[in-house]
């Protein structure tokens with residue numbers, strides 16, 4: 795890698811099979827995720843699967859390609875709509891309220907998190923595990939972080955609880 799950085803033109807590109815061979819034999823520990831862990835959308839996933847599957851007919855794949863592009867356009871429009879409301883709430887602070895809210899996955903080792911595995915990460919040192927809900931009130935330009943234990947489900951009740959607390963704050 796260092797050699798390549800120093801002399802980027804000195805090396806011939808390798809074939810795909812050779813690259814795969816090196817990966818398999820020398821870098822077994824490196825794995826690529828099939829999906830990005832967050833922002834997994836079931837519509838995208840379903841359409842992409844048909845789009846790239848060799849089992850699907852050409853007609854099916856073409857249809858999915860069109861549907862995918864439509865779906866991407868919808869997402870773009872949705873995001874633009876959210877962005878416009880966010881802008882509006884920041885200009886008309888007392889008339890328009892804009893709140894964004896999202897939950898995180900459970901941290902696999904609880905808190906605190908370290909970049910490397912420490913002796914405290916062993917199972918004998920089981921820590922309390924928590925999840926977070928992040929909430930942004932755009933009017934106030936303030937972000938809130940709610941921490942909850944792993945036994946509390948990340949469901950609609952939790953969302954409402956966080957929302958209520960945020961609304962109370964804005965009163």
Ligand SMILES: [Zn+2]
Pocket residue numbers: 835836837838839865
């Ligand atoms: Zn999608």
